[in-house]
Amino acid sequence: RRPPRSTLFPYTTLFRSLQAANFAWSRDGSLLYFANGTQIVRWDLRRNRVRILAPGIIGAAGLYSGLWYVVLSRDGRRLAVGGLPGIVLLDASTGHLLATTALNRSISWLALSPDGSQIAAAEGGAGSALVNEGWIALLDAHTLAPRRTVARVSGNWFTAVAFSPDGSRLAYGGGDGSAGVYSLRTGEQLVSLPGHTTSIWQIVFSQDGQNVVTAASDGTALIWRATGDERSAIDLAGFNAAGAANVYYISNLQLSSDRATVRFAPTRGPDRRRMVVESFSLGEIGRAHV
DSSP states (O other): OOOSSOEEEEOOSTTTTOOOSOOEEOTTSOEEEEEOSSEEEEEETTTTEEEEEEESOBTTBTTTTEEEEEEEOTTSSEEEEEEESOEEEEETTTOOEEEEEOTTEEEEEEEEOTTSSEEEEEEEESGGGGGGEEEEEEEETTTOOEEEEEEEEESOOEEEEEEOTTSSEEEEEETTSOEEEEETTTOOEEEEOOOOOSOEEEEEEOTTSSEEEEEETTSOEEEEETTSSEEEEOOOGGGOOTTSTTSEEEEEEEEOSSEEEEEEEESSSTTTTEEEEEEEEGGGSOEEEO
16 A cells, blocks of 8 residues: 555656666756766756756766766756765756866765755765765865865765754764764764664755754665654655665655655566655654663
8 A cells, every 4th residue: 555645756767777876956846956977967947948958977086986966056057966076066047167176086965055056965985885884074065175174984975964954963874773862062972863774865854953863775765853863754655665675776865844754766576667756744754762
C-alpha cells in the first residue's frame, strides 16, 4: 500500500535515464536546475524549454563519475555543481565556466547558507581514497575560494550537509550512517544522531530549525529533534527498501512544521524511471525515544 498523497512524474524521453541527485529552484519557481552525471540542465518550466548548460565532465571536474550536486545562488546568477571529483561554478543562464575548486576531492553534497554567502561541501578523498577520509568545507559562494574546514574524519567520509535556517549550525551525514550537528560559531559538535547503518544521502533542517530529517541508502528516513534526544521513523510502507539498497533512490527531502515530503527515483518495479513524491503528516508518524 502506498502512503497517501503520492504523485508520479514520468521522465521525458530526453531524460529517460535520469537519476538526478538533487534539484535547485529559482526563487520564483520558474526555473529548475539539476545534473545527472552526464549533463547539467536548466529547465524553464513556464515555457517548458530545456537547455543543456554544460556536460557532466568539465576539464578535471567530474572526471571519475561526473557532476551531480547543484546549488543556485540567491540572485539566480551562479550555479555551483559538485561531483567526483571537484566543484565548478557556472553562469546559470549560459553555462559559462566561472571557477573550479576541490579537484582532488570527491563531492557528495553541496548546501547554500541562508544568507547566500557560503557553500558547504561534503567531501571525501578522490578516486579510491573516497572512503578513507572526509571533510566538511566552507567556500565563498561567489568565487569558490576556501574559507575554512568545519570538520575532518579518517576512515570515513561525509556524504551530506545542510545549514540550519538561521545559519548558525551545520548538520552532516556520513558514509557509515553517522550523523550530527556542528556549531559554526565554535566548531563544536553539538549533537550526534545514531540510527542509520548505511550511507546517508541527504539531511535537512525543518523550517523552524527544531528538527532534522535524514535519508539513507537503504531506503529509510528518520526525523530527529535537533537536540538529538528523540527520533521518528518515516513509514514508507511498500516503498521502504530496507535490506535492498538502491531500490529507491531518495533524492530530495523537505520538512515543514507539519509534513515531511520525500522524493524517490525507483530503480526497478512498476514505477521505474518515474519520480515518486510521498507526503506524510508528522502527526501520523509515531515517535520513538533514543
